[in-house]
Amino acid sequence: MQENLLLTRTGDVWAYHRVKPKSIPKQNDKEVEGHKKRWREFLQELTKYQDFHFMMYPQEYQLNERFEHLQQDVAWDTETMAAYYLGETESLLEQRLGTVTKNDFIVGVRLKADMIRVDADMKGNVLAMFSTATDTIVNLLGWEQDVTTSFFDQFAEAENELNDTMAMIDGVPLTQDEMIYVNRYHFIRGLDHQVSDEMANASRKAVTNTLIDPTSPSVLKLNSDEDDGYISFVVVDEFPRNMADSDLFYETQALPFPVEVDIKAQVESKAQTKMKLNVKKRQLRESAKEQNMVGDETDASISESDQMIRYLQDDIKKDDVHMLNWMAVVIVDGTTKKECLTRAKMVKRRLKSMGVVARIPVADQLSLFYKFLPGELIDVKDRNWMQKTAQDGLAECFFGVNAAVGSNVGFFIGWIDRFEQHKDLDAAIGASRDPVFFHPFLANQQIKGTKTKSPHVLITGDTGNGKSFLAKLLFIYISLLNVKCLYIDPKKELRKWIRKVMKNPDVRRDFPLFVEHLETFHFITLDPEDQANWGALDPIVFLPSTQQKEMVQMIFEQVYDFKGKDDVHTAFLQSITKVKEQREKGMTVGSMHVVYEMQDHEDVSVQKAGNFLYEVMADGVMRLCVHDGSNHALSLNKRINIVEIENLDLPEVNDSYESYTSEQMKSSAVMYALGRYCELFGNNKEERTAEFIDEAWMLTANPTGKKVEKKMRRVGRSYSNALYFISQSTKDALREEESNNFGVAFAFDEPTEREDVLKWMNMEASEENMDMLDGMFQGQCLFKDYYRRTAKISVECLFDEWAGAFETVEASAVASAE
Structure with a gap:
């Protein structure tokens, strides 16, 4: 391995990218269709590569590390309490879920040999071919050969071209440590381990350091140096004829336990597809002819299949439509064989509810284990459980989508509900x-x-x-x-x-x-019956000078209508200005002094308005906002404040x-x-x-x-x-x-x-x-x-x-x- 490139024993080089998942509400039809359209376009670009691997696996959430980051934001006076409750959160979530996981999405693509060093001279190409042939011979003899890092340099151009294609789906190349962990993960599925430890101790030679026991039917037992457990491959056998809304990757995320979903796909050549379609078309017409000869009507299934083939033949003539052969598996784990098989059966039931037929192979678990390792190819020998669709069918599996919402680092507030039906x-x-x-x-x-x-x-x-x-x-x-x-x-x-x-x-x-x-907690109860609270919200007392006038107007206009009373309104505004100036000079005044000024005005109509306002402001809740300035306003200095209002x-x-x-x-x-x-x-x-x-x-x-x-x-x-x-x-x-x-x-x-x-x-x-x-x-x-x-x-x-x-x-x- 070198960075995100993997060289297999057969001389194939694969490039692996992580896809940043999109959070899409399943019931937003336009968003769902937009995502699938983007993936159809991506798969059309990807068909120039012969083989690819889609992998969704439950990566450990690493709660401890996330909470350590969150602890950096905690106040000094709550450090002990915060540490306790963050630890309790981690403990309670792990009690409920086991290992807390989030789904990670990986795409592996086999780089084609004819895409390597396309601008090299003839001599360089011959040397590259000779090097590949030598590697093949060495591998056939069972010898090992050290590969220098410079070997991967010849793939730089092909990798850059692939990076441009992967950008369509927000794909990012894996790092070296991530690459080693992704390979190691296949040997420690469901086993107790720390992602950070596995990366820190990353070693290519330690990737396969697990004992695999295939002696029990329908499961494999894994024994690592730290833990042991069981895994089972549930193979997708049959999709509905119309694969619309199959949503394999998305629907399996709703299961109450972590699952891995893998798809290995291979592009079929146009010539091979056309030949198979012609053969199938002849078979269907012969079947229809035989039925007609004995006086029977043609079966609806034959007519439907014949029509589908005609449509497909028209599509295949287009440059951007290819047939794909692919296999899909859902992988479950358990601490015991019984738990593992119970989960496998739950996967079968879940897929059945979607119209998808799945099997739990009895004797093929080990071969499936190796078939779905990174860098392994599917080939003509893999006839069982093979799906054959155009790119549209694979796009309907809804890869790279989750229901995530919230922060990566933060406090726990609840659970995502994937729009399922529940009793409470x-x-x-x-x-x-x-x-x-x-x-x-x-x-x-x-x-x-x-x-x-x-x-x-x-x-x-x-x-x-x-x-x-x-x-x-x-x-x-x-x-x-x-x-x-x-x-x-x-x-x-x-x-x-x-x-x-x-x-x-x-x-x-x-x-x-x-x-x-x-x-x-600093509680403040604004009770107008308590004289100590009078004026706690007086704008003349607690607001800066530039904001006082506007706020006093706002309060007084709630209880007095100044419309059509220009003389009174003018006197009112002048009174506010006078009281403001008195406050700025250090005098003990408040909003009530605005009323006093109006009461002392020479205009009788202003005096009447002042007398009315005095009676309104002199009792009840208005005393909280209108007072003489002798009390302190609300404090702005306490860290945690709760302000209550009585009555x-x-x-x-x-x-x-x-x-x-x-x-x-x-x-x-x-x-x-x-x-x-x-x-x-x-x-x-x-x-x-x-x-x-x-x-x-x-x-x-x-x-x-x-x-x-x-x-x-x-x-x-x-x-x-x-x-x-x-x-x-x-x-x-x-x-x-x-x-x-x-x-x-x-x-x-x-x-x-x-x-x-x-x-x-x-x-x-x-x-x-x-x-x-x-x-x-x-x-x-x-x-x-x-x-x-x-x-x-x-x-x-x-x-x-x-x-x-x-x-x-x-x-x-x-x-x-x-």
Whole structure:
């Protein structure tokens, strides 16, 4: 081996490339068809090479290494807790899945001898031929010959040409270590090993260091120096006549255990194809003639086959259509023979449900093992289980596609659901082998392949579907990072459940690290009944001078209509300017002094407006925003903050702005002030910040609030600031001018907005997808990541002590009994 090239004993040189998989929702028909079209075009280019090998294998996920990278982002005061819970995540996932794996896609292509050094002179070509002949003779004699690295130099041009072809499917040459591991993998399938260790100890001579025992029927037993286990080859025997939507590689990924799928293919010459078609055509016509002679009608199968051959003969006349002979196997493993055979039978059943017939060979397991090693050819002797299709048929196997979504390095948040039918959420979680990880600060890190630079996250969906649970899970994870975070909790739910968890003696005894972490949370309850909170959100006190006037106007306009009252409006604006100047001079003033100024105005109409505003602002929730400046405003210095609001009368999400009551208008004013506080909270380029705004639709209920929310989102573009916008509606996010403001989206079902949700999540608004949303369980949502990949996921928190802090409804005894 040299880099990604492999030289076999017969003098063949193969080149191996890794294909970066595409994440495509299976139900997006246009995307699926687009991928298959691209692969048809690629296979047309690939037919100038005689032999190729497609391999999908479950590579170890290397969770430990990924979490070590994640640990670099952890805050100094949470290092111990983060290390514990990342270790627990790794342990729990491995308990559930065994070895955590992700599917890797490899394409091997045999480089043709006539493509080597095409520009060399006659003497060079003769020498190359002589060298090849010498190698062949040496191998026939059973001798070994050392091959110098310079031998592979003559393949440089052919390899460069192949690289251009592989670029059509995002193929990248394997490195030397990866090449050795891919070859070694075939001898340690399913056996306990570390990818990093196998690469570190990479040796060509150690590739085959495994004892293979073929004495048991239908399986092979593998014994390495570290582990032993069983493998079984399940051979695809028959595809349907129409191979459309066969999706062999994609469908087998949904099995509840890791599988490998291999296809070895060989291009058939045009002359051979034409000859076989002519022979077959004569056979069919003779059969039809015999049936007609005895008075029978021609069988439908004969007529259909005759028609298919005519179509194929027309296609073969085209330069870019070739027939391929290929074999496909699905390889399973198990720690015992029984487990291995059980999995093999499950593969058979899965393929049968797709209309594909598969067999578990009894006596041919060893020959299949060697047949599917890298560099091995299929040939005329391999008549059993051979498939014969044009390139279109092979493209229908849907190679190079997975359902991946999320981050490669991040916190565990749930499982991918491949749109299967399940009886409940637990069944959906139990059927998945695809964990989802998420890191909240990757969008603006210039990572190759990301489609957005916005760190903002939208969490949307109907009440009770699980969006608050997910938001709180993400908040706890972010609180472990070196990030200053803020959670706006208008419903005052979080403190209640966190206190309940902290008071639980079992939790305090068994999970002291978690309890210590919760004790660091800084709770601020904005209760207008408590005089200490008055003015906590006063714009004159907490906002910079340049932003005070606009925000004071916004608050006052919620309770007083200045339209048609120019004199009053002018006096109001002048009063704001005067109070601002007083504040800048160091005087203790607040927004209430604007009212005082109006009350002291010489114009009677202004005085009346001032008196009215005084009565409105003097009690209730407005005291949080309008006060005399004698109290401190909300702090911007604590690392983990939870701001609660007591006694807010929030309108319903579907209520029109015109129908808001007086108290609801006042509550809206408080929410706007909070929104501006959040904007200021994330306005420091020297630190990473995150703000969670629950019931965020309150901000966008009218044009004034939309303006505040828009400014908040703009902060994240140039600052390391992430806004988590938790709302029941996606309508504002769907506006064209704002479509790029949310880098990530989690969409729970909202029955009245399903079509909008699907469009926003890059899913086709088909009837099938509508039914999929309708069939979602509580805790399931669509997840669109930084790479614009979308998948249906089942949210899960692995830790019971955490989940207790996220509950939004306390189950009654009757509910538990039910």
